[in-house]
Amino acid sequence: MPLTAEQCHVDDDIRTAETLPAAAFVEPEFLAKELDTVFRTSWQLLPERGDDPRPLDEQVASRGSRVPVSLLGRPLFLQRGWDDDQLRAFPNTCTHAWFPLVLGADRGPTLVCGQHGRRFDCTGKFVSQPGFKEVPAFPRACDHLTSLPVASWRRMMFMNLEPSARPFTDTFAEIDASLVAMPPPLERLPSAEVREIAGNWKQHAWNYLDRFHIGYVHRPPGGLADAVDLGSYTTELYEDSVLQWVYAAKPEDGFDPSWLPERFRDDKKGRRVFALWWFVFPNLTLNFYPWGLSVNVYQPVPGRPDATRFIWYQWATDRAKHAERDKRWLSSQVDAEDVDALAQVSRGLRSGFAPRGRFAPNDEQGPHWFHKKIARSVFS
Ligand code: FES
Numbered sequence: 550m551p552l553t554a555e556q557c558h559v560d561d562d563i564r565t566a567e568t569l570p571a572a573a574f575v576e577p578e579f580l581a582k583e584l585d586t587v588f589r590t591s592w593q594l595l596p597e598r599g600d601d602p603r604p605l606d607e608q609v610a611s612r613g614s615r616v617p618v619s620l621l622g623r624p625l626f627l628q629r630g631w632d633d634d635q636l637r638a639f640p641n642t643c644t645h646a647w648f649p650l651v652l653g654a655d656r657g658p659t660l661v662c663g664q665h666g667r668r669f670d671c672t673g674k675f676v677s678q679p680g681f682k683e684v685p686a687f688p689r690a691c692d693h694l695t696s697l698p699v700a701s702w703r704r705m706m707f708m709n710l711e712p713s714a715r716p717f718t719d720t721f722a723e724i725d726a727s728l729v730a731m732p733p734p735l736e737r738l739p740s741a742e743v744r745e746i747a748g749n750w751k752q753h754a755w756n757y758l759d760r761f762h763i764g765y766v767h768r769p770p771g772g773l774a775d776a777v778d779l780g781s782y783t784t785e786l787y788e789d790s791v792l793q794w795v796y797a798a799k800p801e802d803g804f805d806p807s808w809l810p811e812r813f814r815d816d817k818k819g820r821r822v823f824a825l826w827w828f829v830f831p832n833l834t835l836n837f838y839p840w841g842l843s844v845n846v847y848q849p850v851p852g853r854p855d856a857t858r859f860i861w862y863q864w865a866t867d868r869a870k871h872a873e874r875d876k877r878w879l880s881s882q883v884d885a886e887d888v889d890a891l892a893q894v895s896r897g898l899r900s901g902f903a904p905r906g907r908f909a910p911n912d913e914q915g916p917h918w919f920h921k922k923i924a925r926s927v928f929s
């Protein structure tokens with residue numbers, strides 16, 4: 550029996566709320582539902598194309614250029630306008646008999662389907678097709694391509710599969726406000742990494758939003774708990790995003806205060822912010838450090854609820870500091886500790902003895918926010 554809204558209800562009041570049930574992390578039906586709800590209506594970072602190492606914005610920089618991309622198993626393509634220079638995104642599926650329209654990087658004022666010659670312009674409009682002259686009531690609205698929301702942000706491309714999605718600028722408003730003085734990234738490092746890790750994608754998002762585990766999983770000596778001033782840890786909850794930030798134990802590991810807005814300054818004690826850890830619902834993290842930006846995506850694998858495709862990109866602002874990220878910001882160590890902890894949680898989830906959990910009101914506000922949003926999005 551698939552899970553019901555009632556079985557997944559997460560109360561607004563953190564003190565009485567229960568977590569999502571364990572079944573929501575293991576059942577293929579629930580994952581299919583998430584793909585059709587949460588992932589269809591949220592802004593998603595477009596993964597880079599395997600056959601071209603350049604960032605996507607470079608690949609569609611010139612007028613009329615187009616490239617095929619894929620998001621969660623759905624074929625799509627990006628298209629730069631021929632007349633207006635605007636970037637657009639479309640399903641990579643012909644409206645005649647569903648052949649893919651763009652098979653590789655290409656450029657031109659129109660594109661022609663390889664199966665029966667239907668032609669579209671760069672705005673997705675049907676232009677012509679042999680054999681269709683005498684067809685009445687043609688073309689219909691659905692014979693044109695559906696334009697999907699797309700946005701370019703800090704040299705990354707984002708897409709939404711819902712044409713009437715909440716605007717990207719609304720979703721990113723608080724994030725942008727925190728970055729007004731942050732220097733832009735200098736370069737994308739060639740260390741893009743994609744690997745499969747154990748556990749449902751939600752376990753990883755939940756863990757990211759969970760400050761409670763830091764004192765345990767990343768414990769002293771030598772853990773993240775040592776590198777930060779844990780007592781200053783702050784979680785800010787917004788509509789589509791969450792910011793977690795903390796002061797560094799050593800000021801030299803923190804941001805230059807002029808890079809951050811006023812509210813992060815600590816003129817009294819001279820403490821400096823260790824990192825801005827931004828989470829964008831449902832599965833993206835943007836981690837700003839004094840060395841640059843680390844981007845993580847916890848991608849679900851369609852049909853396999855117990856696996857996550859982990860995508861990791863890095864952008865450097867300061868190359869010398871970037872080289873020290875494992876030593877001073879414990880990048881690899883924290884990653885390895887989390888991956889290991891969540892593999893253990895996966896075994897617990899499938900034990901048949903995993904009741905719905907409860908939340909510690911002061912320490913688990915991020916996880917509560919996440920569980921609540923999932924339940925709402927899946928059953929709305
Ligand atoms: S499938 Fe594209 S023209 Fe027929």
Ligand SMILES: [Fe+2]
Binds near residue numbers: 766883887
């Ligand atoms: Fe962690």
